[in-house]
Amino acid sequence: MSDRTLIKKENSVLLMLRLIGRTTLGWYDKVMSGIRFLGGMTILLGQILWWTVMSLVKPDIRFRRPALIYQMVRVGVRSISIIVLVQMFIGIILVLQMAPTLDMYGQLSSVANIIAIAVFRELGPLITAVVLSGFAGASIAAEIGAMVESEEVKALRAHALNPINFLVVPRVLATVLMMIGLTVISDVMGIIGGFTTAVGFLGIDSQVYLQNTQTALVAKDFITGLFKAGIFGLQISMIACYLGLRVTGGAVGVGKATTQTVVFSIVSLIATDCLFTAIFYIFGL
Amino acid sequence: MVTPVIEVNNLAKWFTDENHRRSRVLHDVNFNVFPGETLVIMGGSGCGKSTLLNCMIGELHPDRGSIKIFEKDITTMDEFSLNDIRKKFGILFQSGALFNSMTVGENIALPLQEHSEIDPSIINIVVTIKLEQVRMLAHRNKIPSQLSGGQKKRAGLARAIALDPKILFYDEPSAGLDPVTVAAIDELIISLSKKLGVTSIVVTHDMPSAFRIADRMVMLHKGKVLKVGEKREFEVLRDTPAEELTDPNDQLIHQFLLGLGHGPLTDSEGISEYEKIMTDGFI
Ligand SMILES: Nc1ncnc2c1ncn2[C@@H]1O[C@H](COP(=O)(O)OP(=O)(O)OP(=O)(O)O)[C@@H](O)[C@H]1O
Ligand SMILES: [Mg+2]
Numbered sequence: 001m002s003d004r005t006l007i008k009k010e011n012s013v014l015l016m017l018r019l020i021g022r023t024t025l026g027w028y029d030k031v032m033s034g035i036r037f038l039g040g041m042t043i044l045l046g047q048i049l050w051w052t053v054m055s056l057v058k059p060d061i062r063f064r065r066p067a068l069i070y071q072m073v074r075v076g077v078r079s080i081s082i083i084v085l086v087q088m089f090i091g092i093i094l095v096l097q098m099a100p101t102l103d104m105y106g107q108l109s110s111v112a113n114i115i116a117i118a119v120f121r122e123l124g125p126l127i128t129a130v131v132l133s134g135f136a137g138a139s140i141a142a143e144i145g146a147m148v149e150s151e152e153v154k155a156l157r158a159h160a161l162n163p164i165n166f167l168v169v170p171r172v173l174a175t176v177l178m179m180i181g182l183t184v185i186s187d188v189m190g191i192i193g194g195f196t197t198a199v200g201f202l203g204i205d206s207q208v209y210l211q212n213t214q215t216a217l218v219a220k221d222f223i224t225g226l227f228k229a230g231i232f233g234l235q236i237s238m239i240a241c242y243l244g245l246r247v248t249g250g251a252v253g254v255g256k257a258t259t260q261t262v263v264f265s266i267v268s269l270i271a272t273d274c275l276f277t278a279i280f281y282i283f284g285l
Numbered sequence: 286m287v288t289p290v291i292e293v294n295n296l297a298k299w300f301t302d303e304n305h306r307r308s309r310v311l312h313d314v315n316f317n318v319f320p321g322e323t324l325v326i327m328g329g330s331g332c333g334k335s336t337l338l339n340c341m342i343g344e345l346h347p348d349r350g351s352i353k354i355f356e357k358d359i360t361t362m363d364e365f366s367l368n369d370i371r372k373k374f375g376i377l378f379q380s381g382a383l384f385n386s387m388t389v390g391e392n393i394a395l396p397l398q399e400h401s402e403i404d405p406s407i408i409n410i411v412v413t414i415k416l417e418q419v420r421m422l423a424h425r426n427k428i429p430s431q432l433s434g435g436q437k438k439r440a441g442l443a444r445a446i447a448l449d450p451k452i453l454f455y456d457e458p459s460a461g462l463d464p465v466t467v468a469a470i471d472e473l474i475i476s477l478s479k480k481l482g483v484t485s486i487v488v489t490h491d492m493p494s495a496f497r498i499a500d501r502m503v504m505l506h507k508g509k510v511l512k513v514g515e516k517r518e519f520e521v522l523r524d525t526p527a528e529e530l531t532d533p534n535d536q537l538i539h540q541f542l543l544g545l546g547h548g549p550l551t552d553s554e555g556i557s558e559y560e561k562i563m564t565d566g567f568i
Contacts, residue, residue, distance in 0.1 A: 062399075151382035158342055158376045159396050159444075160368035 037242075044164075044242050045234075048172055051165040064170050071174030075136040076182060083131050087186045090123055091115060091193020099202055109204050112194070112212035119190035120221045125179075126273055128186045129232035132179060133265035137240040140171050141261040144244025145254040153245065163245065172237040179233030180226050187225065224285055228276055235272060236265045288356065289317035290452060290484045291341065296350035298336055298508075310336045311347070312509045318452075323478050323485040325495045328505030329541065329550070334488045337505070338456055341486065342376055343367045354452070372400050374452040375445030375483075379460055381437030383429040389440045390416070390425040396447045415443040419473060435466040439473070446477060452484045453477065459491040471497045492542055496520065504538050512538060 055063040098111050144167060147153050153163050191213060198204040243257040243264070279285075298311040310333045318324045328334050339345040341352055343359050351358045354370055362370070383392050390412050397408045416422045419439040429437060438458060445453060458474065459467040471494050478485050478498075489495050495502065502519050504511040511534050512519075522535055523542040530536045533549060540548030 147385075150385065151378045151380055152384055154344060155376070155378060155382035155384070157344065158371060158378075159399070160371040161399055162364070162368075 040246075041238060041242055044168070044238055047164045048169055048238070051162070051169050052173065055165065055169070061165070064166070067166075067170035068173055071170045072178050074139075075132070075171075075174050076178035079131055079135040079182065080185065082135070083128055083182055083186050084189050086127055086131060087119075087124070087189040088193035090127060091119065091190040091195075092197045094118060094123075094190075095194045095197040095202070099198075108202065109208050109212060111198055111202075111204070112209045113216035115194035115198075116191065116213045116216040117221065119194070120187050120217060120225045122225075122273075122277075124187040124190055125183050125225050125229040125232055126269065128179060128182045128229065129236060129269050130266060132175070132182065132233070133236045133262055133269065136175055136178075137236045137261045137265050138258045140175075140237060140240035141244040142254055142258045144241060145247035145257045148245060148247045149250060149254060168241045168245075171241060172234065175237035176230050176233035179229045179236075183226060183229035187222075220285055224276075224280055228273065231272060231276070232269055235268055236261075239264050239268065287319050289353075290320050290355065291318040291486070292351075292353040292356075293317070293337075293341070294351045294353070296337070296340060296347050296352065298333075298340060298345065298347045298349075300336075310508050311340070312507075313350070314505075314508075314510050316503050316510060316513045318484055318486060320484055321478070321482055322500040323474070323487060323498050324501050324503065325499040326486065326488045326503045326505060327490055327492075327495055327541075329490065332505045333508040334490075334505060335456065338454060338486070338488050342374070342454055343371065372448060373450055374454060375448070375450035376454040377438065377441050377445050377456065377458060379456045381429070381434075381441035383432075383437060383440055383444070385429050388426050388428055389421065389432070389443075392429075392440060393444045393447050396444065400448060411447070415447055416440075418446070418477070419443045434461050435463075435470065438462070438470060442470075442473065442477075446481065446483075449481065450483060452486070455485065455487040455489075457489055457491075458487065459489055459494045464493075467491060467494050468497070474498050492544065504541070506537065506541075 051061070055061045094115050095111055098114055099108060102108050102111055102114075144153070147167070153167070156163050156166055195206070195209055195213075198209055199206045240261045243261050247253040247257045249256075293314055293316050296311055296314040297309070299307045299309050301307050314337060316324075326334055326337065336345060340347045340360075341354075343362075347360055351360050353359070355373070357366070357370065359367055359370060383389070384395065387395070393412045393415050394408050397403055397411060398405075401408075403411065412425070413422065416425055419442050421436065421439045421443060424432060424436060424440070429440070432440060453474075455474065458470050462470065474485060474487065475498055477483065485498075487495070487498060496516065496519075499516045499519075501513070501515055503513045504519075519538070519542065522530070522538050525539065527536060527539055527545075527548065530539055537549045539545075540550050
């Protein structure tokens, strides 16, 4: 073996080792930051629960009703029209996608059952949450991030006002409540979308459609859907507040927190949804 | 012997950067602040002034040492006791740090609404008085983005004095303002300290302003206290020609106070120590 190939071989081995080392370190850093994120979120959840309970039981800690109402309007009202529109489309799409297959089995009218279950159990909460993560999540993260950057959060603490109680709790409660409320609207709109398409376009009898929808749905479908909606709302708002409060590095940092909020929210929404569906399936809910 | 309002003892603080390197920002800082006086903390960029101030207001936790405010050590306090102390002090942040979603009036009303049982109509009157004290009554209904830098500081000051604090902290009150506005803000600081009898701690590197408002001064350098003393002593150091100063620390302070381009703070290439600190960090 000539010297040259030896050196080359050594180099490639070193290169390989370095590559492995770097990749491992990269993964290590990612895993650690993932753990830190989950830890931070858990602590934040604890703080939110603590302040909410305290503000309800201790008279000297105020429950911020005006702030809550203000945030509910802000989180919810602007997104109503989008959710109405999107969920209508979802209803229409579902009916049109399902119809040919169902028709093959001579079961066209059971499209109503499928829509009802799909919308109430799954798409109502999920689509609402995705829309809200773009609307409320991003704007909460940007707002809190900008407040951190302009020293407003520091000023709150300096005035003996806890940012969790003052900023986070009203936003989280508002998002949870509005998520539940919007999901009800979303459910109804999905059914309306499906109904109009099925009746108007596919010629299914309207009485049959409504009948099938009714028989398909039981209370638990509605309740599990709303339960999920509440959890989704908690996730979106907590991620937004957490990332917003941790902003560093000026306008760039605020932009990063906003994008991350939407991305993290959507990933965690779908992961949680998967988990819940599995749990509900196992327990027959 | 008067008991100090604030006692800073052997304060030390390290920062860890994202590469897990630790650098020491405060080295065994010691000084006292006495009732009613105005203490100016000065020093070059990156010497640890803001870090020190943040420790004093409970925003940062020092790694060693203690800070006693009204004879209670705030470094070992839980948030609730700390908040009781915080209600007794006001802070003017560098940018004013007004709440951007509220009007000037609402900004000033907030601490009153949150921490006092005062009736809303009386809060209204108090807000008027505070705004009048900082000459900002005309801007009551503006939101912060409609204000100039100097106006933001005045509004921030009105909010800081809303709860009639015993101690006022100022973080670079003159930063970003023209000399005339600086002088006007200084007048305000002096008159508040005289009228309200508050103890003031001012962080600044604006020397004319420092000499106008100070009773006593602290000179920080690379995280250490170089000198604590009466304003008079610093004036003497400033006005003595450099050649007559033998102590290297005195030479350094002399250069800083006069803002000279050469001296112990500047190396042979004319680069100031402060710039080096900011680029290299220090251990
Ligand atoms: N959060 C932080 N993490 C790491 N290092 C920090 C942090 N904050 C400040 N530092 C470093 O500590 C040193 C002191 O910073 P500090 O902000 O206290 O300086 P300063 O005296 O207020 O300067 P200036 O006059 O420019 O405001 C600087 O070298 C700075 O880089
Ligand atoms: Mg500073």
